[in-house]
Amino acid sequence: MNIQVILLIAGFISLAIGSILGYFARQTVARKQAGTLEEKIQKRVTQARGEAETIIEKAQEKAREITATATKEISERRGELLRVEQLTLKREEALDRKISELERNEKIFRQRVEEFKKIKTDVEELRAQAENKIEQVAGITREEAKKEIFENVERAHDKELVAKIRQLEAEGLARFEQRAREVIAFAIQKYSAPQAQELTTSTVNLPSEDIKGRIIGKEGRNIRALERLTGVEIIIDETPDTVVISGFDAVRRQIAKLSLEKLIQDGRIQPARIEEIVSKVQEEIIKQMKDAGEAAVYDAGIVGLDPRLIQLLGRLKFRTSYGQSVLLHSLEVCHLSGALAAEIGANVAVAKKGGLLHDIGKALDHQVEGSHVEIGIRVLEKFGVEKDVINAMKSHHEEYPAETVEAVLVQSADAISAARPGARKDTVENYLRRLGELEALASSFAGVEKAWALQAGREIRIFVRPEAVDDLSLHKLARNIADRIQEELKYPGEIKVTAIREN
Template sequence: MIQLIVVGIICFLVGGGVVFLLNKTALKKKSELTLQEADDKAKNMLKEAEIEAEVIKKDKLLEVKEKFLNKKADLEKEVAIRNQKIQRVESKLKQRELNIKQRHEDLHKKQAEVDAIRENLDNQLSIVEKKQEELDKVKFQKIEMLENLSGLSADEAKNQLVESLKEVAKTEAQSYINDIMDEAKMTANREAKKIVVQSIQRVATETAIENSVTVFHIESDEIKGRIIGREGRNIRALEAATGVEIVVDDTPEAIVLSAFDPVRREIARLALHQLVTDGRIHPARIEEVVSKVRKQVEEEIIETGKRTTIDLGIHGLHPELIRMVGKMKYRSSYGQNLLQHSRETANLCAIMASELGLNPKKAKRAGLLHDIGKVPDEEPELPHALLGMKLAEKYKEKADICNAIGSHHDEVEMTSLIAPIVQVCDAISGSRPGARREIVEAYIKRLNDLEQLASSYPGVTKTYAIQAGRELRVIVGADRIDDRDTEKLSEEIAQKIQDEMTYPGQVKITVIRETRSVSFAK
């Protein structure tokens, strides 16, 4: 049994060895075949790679050649463009050279002409000098002859003539002065009264029409009943809180707020706007809204004053003066806003002071403050210029600025050079065309009346009212009026305008007399 097992194992081992040898031989042959195939594939791949490399090389060479040709073409274009530019520059240079040569030749010609003219002038001067010498000799001979005839020397005769002319001039001047004084005494009182009456009329009319009424627009007339309230309690509470008269009439979609204080009118307008927008209108709510709006308006006034001083570059103003400057926003005169007028006057003062070599900052400060007397918290019986001067003194402004404020309407004597500048700039800002409101029909009528008044005089051919009626040009016939009468005519027209017309500022009358001499060459 054991032998069989041993024999089986031996047979198994022999069989396994034979199978192993056979497999090894087969694997060896197979590996040899695989190596041969791999070698063949490698050779084929190398050949294909060489072929592809050759193709790539040719493509790259073609690309390089193409780029080279493109670069060459671009360079040739640049060279051609540069050559064209060089040719243009050369042609311009040649043209300039020709122009310079031509100018040089022209200069030579002109120099020759100048030399000829100079030589001619020298000859003429020598001739004139000779004639002057001859004239001097003749003049000297005539003087000697006159001295012999009169028995006086030339200096003695001159002195006698001067003395006689002095006496005549003194007599005529004294007579003229006496006439002027007499006429001034006769007309001064009448002219002063007329100016005062005209000023009162203008200010009263403008204040009543332009500055005492504000119209508040509403969406429908139903709101009027709510504003009036039961038995009028709402409107009474609103009038008591604001100090403004509220007029509710048949005017459609409008309520009139009437008061001479523009700040109170503005408070009433804003309060009424908030109440109408909110819809709750009763006495307690009215007092609350009016109080709140009054604080807002006061803050707006102070902010406006600060913004104005910053814009104008004015520093160091007292807070109360700043508040007064802000209040000017709600004041107007002849339709001209007082704050805009003061700003314009300040800028004009600075410009004029700079031109005259004075301090422009002081002039601008005085120009801004010159009308603060128009917006006081209380209304004393003083002209606004004097009141403004007292306010400026109260808040520690310098003496020359206070004097400029007080004297810009000649209430006090001017003591500084800034004062006349403020006066002039105030007049310029107030009287320039377009500054103050005037009805168009009245403006046109005033210009027509000016022209017709001047045309009524004999000898006047044409009249033109220019510069918004501040100058009247009168053209007279040279054959009907002589030079002496033109001055008299301008004075007569000016006097008649003063007596018969109402106008802002002053009117300049210019009488023009033109003499023409006409001849015809045949």
């Protein structure tokens, strides 16, 4: 028991001694480590100070280099500015010297001008004095002397002068005529176009003879409906497989022809269908007019026209003048005017546009009062056409004086186109004009809805409005129209007046 206590006490004592020894050992090691770390830190601090001093020295050296470079550049810039300033001063001095020299020269020049004026005045005075003395000595004035000299020369060489003047006139006229022939010949040969035109009749080919009976219809209702709606005369005779459409208005004939062709193709030929087809064809004709106008403008190479004016131009496709298609005639005048203008150096664009539009008034001359030239001027002004073009077109019938070269060229081109052999037929034009007058007279009566001249003007067929004209007054209306025709119009033979009232 005691031994165990002793051993236990001895263990505690050993443990205490070991702990004390360990503590002192750790303190010793710690002091050694602290001394080593402090040395390292001191070494690092010393090294850092050395590096910092090196960096500072390098920075100071770099700053000194930059300062030296900047100082050098500033000195160079100052020297350059000084040189520029000196050069500018020299130039200003030179400029001042030149200005002074110019002022001196100007002063000298003015003095010399004044001296020259004085000398000129003195010379004129001396000349006047000399002329006065000569006139006093000779007894005649200068003008009288000049006149006498010319008269003496004229008397001495009268025949030679007259002969020379006539020779020069003849040679000049011959040259002008030759040049004019060359220009016109070149313009004519430069453009050529066919001028075929149906005058008063059109034909429709039939697939068989049986169609004629269907066109006539029961008791003639179909053919009467077609004639009433289109204003033409349908002629069905012994000619095989052919129907003739007669009428002086080309638009009506074309509407009737297309309508009849569509009815034959459709097969349903009866009054209601006829009215429907005619209405559709009338719309197609309006489109054809627009297409014809656009084709004419494209052919002429003209741009910038109002679309409504182009459509109005297309109406001339169905208009004739002395048997000549007005649209084809206008295109011909357009190209001839352009060729003539190019030959003599005039404005080609104005000449061509004036030539194309010179007869535009004929598209409306039966609807508006006035000559086709006056109507054309109003139409072109309405659609904003240039003043030069209006001046070029308005003189082609000499109603207005030609104000420009282009106006003369359009007038010449119009005459060339009209004078071409076979271009115009005066008799046919007069005949068509008389038919138009006949229709206009009948349409002027109150209650008349439509009036068609048929059978070459031997019949005037009148359709009245049933609400305005009754059966009792229908005969009186026909008699009044017949009396007016007899009084105002002159026609060979008799004219049949047919008045129709349909409920």
